[in-house]
Amino acid sequence: MKIRVNGQEVEVQAGMSVAAVVMNLGLAARRSVTGEPRGPVCGMGVCFECRLWVDGEGPLRSCQMPVREGMEVVTDAV
Amino acid sequence: MVGGGIVGAACARQLEREGFHCVIVERDVMGSGATAAGMGHVVVMDDSEAQFALTRRSRDLWDAMELPDEVEFERCGTLWVAADEEELEAVRGKLAYYRERGVEAELLDARRLYEAERGLRAGMAGGFLVPGDSVIYAPCAAAWLGRGIERKKAEVLTLGDGWVELRGGERLEGDIVLCATGAWAAKLTPGLEVKPRKGHLAITDRYPGAIRHQLIELGYLKSAHGDSTESVAFNVQPRRTGQLLIGSSRQYGVEDGGVERHILERMLRRAVEYLPGLAAMQLIRVWAGFRAATPDKLPIIGLARNCSRTWLATGHEGLGITTCLGTAELLADLVMGRGTALRAADYAPGRFA
Amino acid sequence: MQYDLIVVGGGPAGMAAARAARDQGERVLLLDDNPGLGGQIWRGREDLRLEGVELGLGHTLTEWRGEAKRLILACGARELLLPFPGWTMPHVVGAGGLQALVKQGLAIQGKRVVVCGSGPLLLAVAANLRKAGAEVPRVAEQAPWEKLLTFGLGLWRWPSKIFEAVGYATSGYRAGLWPVEAWEGGVTLSDGSKINCDYVACGFGLVANGELARLLGCRMNGGLVAVDDWQRTSVEGVYAVGEMTGIGGVEKAEAEGRAAGARQRVTGNWGAFASALAKTFALREELRALATAETIVCRCEDVRWGRIATMGGKRQARLEARCGMGACQARICGPALEWMCGWGPENVRPPLFPLSVREFLRDRDEAGHPPTGHSL
Numbered sequence A: 001m002k003i004r005v006n007g008q009e010v011e012v013q014a015g016m017s018v019a020a021v022v023m024n025l026g027l028a029a030r031r032s033v034t035g036e037p038r039g040p041v042c043g044m045g046v047c048f049e050c051r052l053w054v055d056g057e058g059p060l061r062s063c064q065m066p067v068r069e070g071m072e073v074v075t076d077a078v
Numbered sequence B: 001m002v003g004g005g006i007v008g009a010a011c012a013r014q015l016e017r018e019g020f021h022c023v024i025v026e027r028d029v030m031g032s033g034a035t036a037a038g039m040g041h042v043v044v045m046d047d048s049e050a051q052f053a054l055t056r057r058s059r060d061l062w063d064a065m066e067l068p069d070e071v072e073f074e075r076c077g078t079l080w081v082a083a084d085e086e087e088l089e090a091v092r093g094k095l096a097y098y099r100e101r102g103v104e105a106e107l108l109d110a111r112r113l114y115e116a117e118r119g120l121r122a123g124m125a126g127g128f129l130v131p132g133d134s135v136i137y138a139p140c141a142a143a144w145l146g147r148g149i150e151r152k153k154a155e156v157l158t159l160g161d162g163w164v165e166l167r168g169g170e171r172l173e174g175d176i177v178l179c180a181t182g183a184w185a186a187k188l189t190p191g192l193e194v195k196p197r198k199g200h201l202a203i204t205d206r207y208p209g210a211i212r213h214q215l216i217e218l219g220y221l222k223s224a225h226g227d228s229t230e231s232v233a234f235n236v237q238p239r240r241t242g243q244l245l246i247g248s249s250r251q252y253g254v255e256d257g258g259v260e261r262h263i264l265e266r267m268l269r270r271a272v273e274y275l276p277g278l279a280a281m282q283l284i285r286v287w288a289g290f291r292a293a294t295p296d297k298l299p300i301i302g303l304a305r306n307c308s309r310t311w312l313a314t315g316h317e318g319l320g321i322t323t324c325l326g327t328a329e330l331l332a333d334l335v336m337g338r339g340t341a342l343r344a345a346d347y348a349p350g351r352f353a
Numbered sequence C: 001m002q003y004d005l006i007v008v009g010g011g012p013a014g015m016a017a018a019r020a021a022r023d024q025g026e027r028v029l030l031l032d033d034n035p036g037l038g039g040q041i042w043r044g045r046e047d048l049r050l051e052g053v054e055l056g057l058g059h060t061l062t063e064w065r066g067e068a069k070r071l072i073l074a075c076g077a078r079e080l081l082l083p084f085p086g087w088t089m090p091h092v093v094g095a096g097g098l099q100a101l102v103k104q105g106l107a108i109q110g111k112r113v114v115v116c117g118s119g120p121l122l123l124a125v126a127a128n129l130r131k132a133g134a135e136v137p138r139v140a141e142q143a144p145w146e147k148l149l150t151f152g153l154g155l156w157r158w159p160s161k162i163f164e165a166v167g168y169a170t171s172g173y174r175a176g177l178w179p180v181e182a183w184e185g186g187v188t189l190s191d192g193s194k195i196n197c198d199y200v201a202c203g204f205g206l207v208a209n210g211e212l213a214r215l216l217g218c219r220m221n222g223g224l225v226a227v228d229d230w231q232r233t234s235v236e237g238v239y240a241v242g243e244m245t246g247i248g249g250v251e252k253a254e255a256e257g258r259a260a261g262a263r264q265r266v267t268g269n270w271g272a273f274a275s276a277l278a279k280t281f282a283l284r285e286e287l288r289a290l291a292t293a294e295t296i297v298c299r300c301e302d303v304r305w306g307r308i309a310t311m312g313g314k315r316q317a318r319l320e321a322r323c324g325m326g327a328c329q330a331r332i333c334g335p336a337l338e339w340m341c342g343w344g345p346e347n348v349r350p351p352l353f354p355l356s357v358r359e360f361l362r363d364r365d366e367a368g369h370p371p372t373g374h375s376l
């Protein structure tokens, strides 16, 4: 299945989480309030470090979000 | 100084400047009462001449302060939103009133309203912009106002003339005792015309630039100044963090400080009616606090009944963050026996008798 | 919809509870915020079934409005993450966290991972990462050997646990060793060794997800939910099972879940096992001083240790420095500061987890369940 991450088309497997996709691409999920890059930490929905934007909504926890065909993911948006 | 909210802190600071040595007696963390619960909108309001005078004077005092960064002072202005022509028409009188008294204000037609705030729902008639209003972060403001002043963590059980008794039996005396315990004032001063009026707020994650002004529906005036047991109004504030702070609700007769879904729901629905983009924003926390409401919506500032050394500064309802500085100035003038810039009688404790 | 029982959490504890209640003919709804069943340990297994139980997966309970006769909390635990220089860099991940992310599809084949922190979880994580093709040059356990040995010897009392002891023979396992600084491409450990790696998988044991219990007003005991022998909390009709009542692993979780589901007394001496675990892996004093003034403690709001170190408690740190005010609502910095400074927990408020205003206002979800929205 295909999704878009920051405008780029990416081939992903059904069942993957958006957090895993983003990590595999070597991207940080978000910028912290002082500008540090941050990525997923807990993998279970409690740390909120994996927050990013999906289909224009956010910031949402990507580790709790399975990939969906055609979804538009935007990382690094403060 | 009993009570370490923003009012107690501002008064203590002012009296220290007059040469008093103050001790703030606070049962909890400084600024943890209504001060921690409030919105921090520094706003001029015109329910009465006295309210206008006090809020306006206080806003000038805030403007004159050199505040540290953590107080998050932002002069974002207030944009009162008129939903229909009737509201816009009614606001013309308000414009004249503000201008006559030297407070800058502007009427916006629909086009200019949407230039100012793109996120508002289509179909609004216009707005009333007060560019000089601001937003601060009240808990840090209270901590800053109270900086360097001696503190004592204790609960006052009894308030006398020039003395207080603490839980545990200790008694403190002062040339001046000030009761600034906000919504809890009637506990220490039985018969005082102060009732708790509950309010809910909700805060979102960070959405920098989503709105630029404190946005309030003109109907808010009815909610704030009316006496219905329960009301909500659209009132959304941009925080420096990029968060949106969503208000507001007013309830009488509720003692429990917990969050109540039914009123929160009404409040949020109202907010989404005006600002549809809110629907997609993440709410991260909701809470409730108590305003200290008086029958005429004005604070109580002056000597307590039958006292010569015990003073009151309470009853600031939904405006204590704004009016704490004007309150402190008035109180200090009264204590020092000087003439006052504001008409002291308007805020005098005895006025309800 | 009126349920006899609502179970919050679909890990071993919650699944056992739901099954046991169903077997007694109760009408059960089970909610989990994750899209799959299984909790932290079984997540991703395809053979998990819960017939006869209504499932609300991908649904976070954010608020309780009391629409069932009984409520069983089975919210599990999360890792204790302690601040040390560099811990906010993207290559530093929770130990269980990295494992969870691998289950979600993170490519780990051929990557180098240093596993560190504390607790038996480190062993499970190291083994699973290796199985998935990662290279694990070091597993650093902060607890000293002496304690591990005593614990290992005591395991005969819980026979089925013995296999876990085998783990101590894991290659690269060192006791009395902990991370002191992470840097781009690696980590420095307390013996001065600098190890290059792609990920640092670091967790200092587990803490209960107690927020929901506290929101409901259940009496807490330390960071755990206090329960009686029937797993009843101090609040009428509310039960707690699994890691929430004591960190003791999957068998304890299932035993407690079964008991609560069937309204029976729990069998087994799980309290003793949980406290033996806690004693063995007690955190050493040195870990309190890992953070420097510059180290970020609250990751959501980027509050540095120097800003709050001298404050009087969590409420002041929250109000004056925004510590714990961000999206995670102190789920990460809260337990860390509790351990570092002894600061008690802050009030919990709804929503238990952030959710959109729209979701908050939606009374019913598309399927029409009142409870499977986000509030009950």
Ligand SMILES: Cc1cc2nc3c(=O)[nH]c(=O)nc-3n(C[C@H](O)[C@H](O)[C@H](O)COP(=O)(O)OP(=O)(O)OC[C@H]3O[C@@H](n4cnc5c(N)ncnc54)[C@H](O)[C@@H]3O)c2cc1C
Residues within 6 Å of the ligand: B002, B003, B004, B005, B006, B007, B008, B009, B025, B026, B027, B028, B029, B030, B031, B032, B033, B034, B035, B036, B037, B038, B039, B040, B041, B042, B043, B154, B155, B156, B157, B180, B181, B182, B183, B184, B188, B198, B199, B200, B201, B247, B288, B289, B290, B291, B292, B313, B314, B315, B316, B317, B318, B319, B320, B321, B322, B323
């Ligand atoms: C939802 C909401 C929104 C608001 N929004 C705004 C706004 O936008 N702009 C604005 O200007 N105002 C706003 N307000 C009002 C403002 O918050 C209050 O008027 C102001 O904080 C009052 O300050 P205070 O010091 O009088 O009271 P508090 O901050 O409540 O302080 C009183 C203190 O006294 C202590 N105390 C009480 N009894 C005792 C005792 N017996 N012994 C020792 N200590 C005691 C309490 O612990 C407390 O800290 C809002 C209020 C609410 C509830």
Ligand SMILES: Cc1cc2nc3c(=O)[nH]c(=O)nc-3n(C[C@H](O)[C@H](O)[C@H](O)COP(=O)(O)OP(=O)(O)OC[C@H]3O[C@@H](n4cnc5c(N)ncnc54)[C@H](O)[C@@H]3O)c2cc1C
Residues within 6 Å of the ligand: A044, C008, C009, C010, C011, C012, C013, C014, C031, C032, C033, C034, C038, C039, C040, C041, C042, C059, C060, C061, C062, C074, C075, C076, C077, C078, C079, C095, C096, C097, C099, C100, C121, C124, C125, C206, C209, C212, C241, C242, C243, C244, C248, C249, C250, C251, C253, C352
């Ligand atoms: C990160 C991590 C990794 C672990 N890895 C291993 C391992 O590899 N091997 C091992 O033996 N043990 C492991 N454990 C220990 C293991 O979790 C326990 O032994 C066992 O799973 C506990 O079961 P439980 O049902 O109490 O909790 P969990 O399995 O944690 O289940 C709790 C469930 O509740 C859900 N939940 C929580 N709050 C809400 C809410 N408000 N609304 C909806 N759903 C909610 C959670 O998402 C979770 O799915 C791990 C623990 C953690 C924290």
Ligand code: FES
Residues within 6 Å of the ligand: A019, A039, A040, A041, A042, A043, A044, A045, A046, A047, A048, A049, A050, A051, A061, A062, A063, A064
């Ligand atoms: S990785 Fe922690 S919430 Fe997603």
